[in-house]
Amino acid sequence: MEILRPYLIPHTSPDSEGYYSVREAGLKELALGQERPLREVMIACLREDLWPERFRPNRGTFSAADQARLLAATVTVVGLGGLGGPVALTLARLGVGGLNLTDGDVFEESNLNRQLLANLDTLGQSKAEAAASALARVNPAVSVHAHPVWAYEDNLPRLLEGAAVAVDCLDNLAGRYLLQEAASVAGIPLVHASVAGLEGMLMVVRPGEPGLKVLYGPEPAPKANSAESYLGVPAMTPAVMANLQAAETVKLILGRPALPSGVALHLDLETLTLERLKLG
Amino acid sequence: MPVLIKLSASLRRFRPDYEPMEGLLLPHRPGLTVAGVLAELGISPAEVKIIMVNGVAAGPELALAEGDRVGLFPAVGGG
Numbered sequence: 001m002e003i004l005r006p007y008l009i010p011h012t013s014p015d016s017e018g019y020y021s022v023r024e025a026g027l028k029e030l031a032l033g034q035e036r037p038l039r040e041v042m043i044a045c046l047r048e049d050l051w052p053e054r055f056r057p058n059r060g061t062f063s064a065a066d067q068a069r070l071l072a073a074t075v076t077v078v079g080l081g082g083l084g085g086p087v088a089l090t091l092a093r094l095g096v097g098g099l100n101l102t103d104g105d106v107f108e109e110s111n112l113n114r115q116l117l118a119n120l121d122t123l124g125q126s127k128a129e130a131a132a133s134a135l136a137r138v139n140p141a142v143s144v145h146a147h148p149v150w151a152y153e154d155n156l157p158r159l160l161e162g163a164a165v166a167v168d169c170l171d172n173l174a175g176r177y178l179l180q181e182a183a184s185v186a187g188i189p190l191v192h193a194s195v196a197g198l199e200g201m202l203m204v205v206r207p208g209e210p211g212l213k214v215l216y217g218p219e220p221a222p223k224a225n226s227a228e229s230y231l232g233v234p235a236m237t238p239a240v241m242a243n244l245q246a247a248e249t250v251k252l253i254l255g256r257p258a259l260p261s262g263v264a265l266h267l268d269l270e271t272l273t274l275e276r277l278k279l280g
Numbered sequence: 281m282p283v284l285i286k287l288s289a290s291l292r293r294f295r296p297d298y299e300p301m302e303g304l305l306l307p308h309r310p311g312l313t314v315a316g317v318l319a320e321l322g323i324s325p326a327e328v329k330i331i332m333v334n335g336v337a338a339g340p341e342l343a344l345a346e347g348d349r350v351g352l353f354p355a356v357g358g359g
Contacts, residue, residue, distance in 0.1 A: 199289045264330075
């Protein structure tokens with residue numbers, strides 16, 4: 001760790017406690033010298049209560065042990081559109097160290113209204129590959145696996161392998177029901193969100209729970225009958241819901257209380273209300 | 281005392297006069313059920329996925345009391 005000395009920055013917390021952070025250049029040098037991933041070097045530093053400078057603003061909300069736990073965790077994000085783009089970026093900024101990013105689609109013009117990773121440069125590109133390259137520019141410590149494939153029964157078990165949490169960022173109910181089933185079989189919680197117009201639903205589904213079947217009925221409604229067919233999806237709704245998903249994902253990784261089972265959180269940006277629906 | 285009905289998302293299109301901040305007030309009559317409310321408002325029951333009465337999930341046959349608050353939600357699947 002001696003190699004880090006020139007890269008240390010001293011700080012004093014509001015309660016007069018002294019601590020150090022370390023610049024990324026030093027962490028990269030150490031990783032290169034020890035032939036270890038940057039992610040592992042960061043975890044080792046946090047175990048010594050030495051904060052990577054990029055995560056220092058997380059301190060206070062997260063302990064060094066919490067931050068190390070986030071770095072050690074892997075999350076699978078399924079769907080990389082209006083919800084999945086900001087979920088992936090936010091988790092990378094927070095320092096969730098492993099991200100499996102899945103989407104079989106490419107960016108197209110009708111995605112520009114809301115999808116954070118859709119821009120003039122990424123039109124026509126695979127959403128999964130565009131997301132991986134955007135994340136590499138934000139946080140190179142994150143181990144990103146891009147899967148430019150559609151998620152279905154056959155490949156979902158592999159996509160969820162090693163993940164602590166699955167995040168449902170799909171855009172159709174049929175796919176969401178399949179993902180819920182696969183997450184249940186994998187024994188991991190699912191963080192569901194979906195949107196239509198100015199409204200969104202959030203739910204945390206633990207393994208074995210009926211989840212979406214209570215929320216939307218025993219069988220998925222066809223896309224044409226779902227509310228977004230009438231109301232579309234303007235940008236601000238998925239952006240809000242995506243960050244609620246990121247918050248719940250982090251709580252689940254850290255073992256903090258998340259949205260309870262059988263409760264859906266309903267957001268309405270028209271009436272500016274956020275209410276819990278106890279579905280039993 | 282009337283019953284207060286709140287409609288979510290695409291269910292609002294059945295009532296072009298719907299005011300999201302206010303909801304709809306329906307006169308209460310004995311024997312009025314959620315299914316009766318849907319019929320009265322012309323809302324397709326197949327599109328209603330969640331019924332909340334006074335903050336508790338309910339079925340369409342539940343008889344409503346005076347002053348009940350009813351929230352109706354469709355399936356949303358967008359992302």
